[in-house]
Amino acid sequence: MKTTVPKKLFQKAEKLIKDKSLSVTEPRKNILAFLLKNHGPFSMEEIHDGLGKNACDLATVYRCIVLFENSNLVERRYLGDEILRYEYKDMDHHHHHIVCRICKSVSKMKYCFISEIEQMIRDKGYSDITHSLEFFGVCAKCNQK
Amino acid sequence: MKTTVPKKLFQKAEKLIKDKSLSVTEPRKNILAFLLKNHGPFSMEEIHDGLGKNACDLATVYRCIVLFENSNLVERRYLGDEILRYEYKDMDHHHHHIVCRICKSVSKMKYCFISEIEQMIRDKGYSDITHSLEFFGVCAKCNQK
DNA sequence: AATTTTTTGCAAATAATTTGCATTAATTCT
DNA sequence: AGAATTAATGCAAATTATTTGCAAAAAATT
Helix, strand or coil, rough: CCCCHHHHHHHHHHHHHHHCCCCCHHHHHHHHHHHHHHHECCCHHHHHHCCCCCCCHHHHHHHHHHHHHHCCCCCECCCCCCCCCECCHHHHHHHHEECCCCCCEEEEEECCCCHHHHHHHHHHHCEECCCCCCCCCCHHHHHHH | CCCCCCCHHHHHHCCCCHHCCCCCCHHHHHHHHHHHHHHCEEEEHHHHHCCCCCCHHHHHHHHHHHHHHHCCCCCEEEECCEEEEEEEECCCCCCEEEEEECCEEEEECCCCCCCHHHHHHHCCCCEEEEEEEEEEECCCHHHHC
16 A cells, blocks of 8 residues: 555644544554545554554554544444454445455445434434444456456 | 253254264364354354353364354354454344444344345345444443433 | 643563364264 | 274464553643
8 A cells, every 4th residue: 555645635634633632643644644545444554554664653553543433533344354444434425345255355335225224223222323334245356267 | 151052952053063064073063052042142252151161172162163154154243342253143034233332232133124235236246245234322221321 | 942741662461363283083984 | 883084172382463561752731
């Protein structure tokens, strides 16, 4: 991954962090800017590598991602293997993923109509309902082989 | 957990294992019977403990569960924390879960109408589609406190 | 600019999962 | 059914992933 991140995204990252009243540090800016640039989701290691070596310690990635997750800036994804991955949580673009079981490619799915189910759950007395929805399959390319 | 498992379930477990042409061993029977008796889903440790001490080694639980998963006898669940859990995969009773974010209680949800989405994904060239769908919220009890 | 508070890097600790291998158990083959 | 073969298990050790303590560095506050 390891791509150059435009200055604009650093500024956006900085603003997002500030708006959550978190202190703005180099590692945090780098990590969030990386996630703004690249859709992911990425594992901790992938994020660490993506920043380029010596950007910050892996332990710092763990700490920042957990912080971002608690601040609702980052969303954790479970994609069927044992690795947890993270991506920027864009409130305006709720979506899910389709993961190929063979090549592990991930493609975005913007459709999601489970609000009816959520309403049912709300009727049972639950509040603050969220969901996790991912699809798995064998993609067209892998089917050809 | 650690409940006594009726003989009938041991026999059912044995049959299920045999039908997948896997060798039938004590640990495998115990583990599957435990999952037939208790809904779960359970972590590796919970399964191990549930069998009663000295039933088999924890490493054996890992090996058996992975085997069962590959044979489609057991289903892996991601419930929002970092622990993966497993339950018996009853082909006739596809379902999902609602997890309370506070007390972690898990309740079953038999509703699932995402076949339309799966069709869309199929149209994109994917095959063998499955999905993972879990809901999270704060349950009625926890809301009272 | 100085002080206080928070975060980071590094190393070490912990926890989770996997593996090698000798032993034991299950299956297969007379 | 019993011997031979194959596969699974237990145990310990190795590996991997994640977390933590603490001194140093950086950010926020004054």
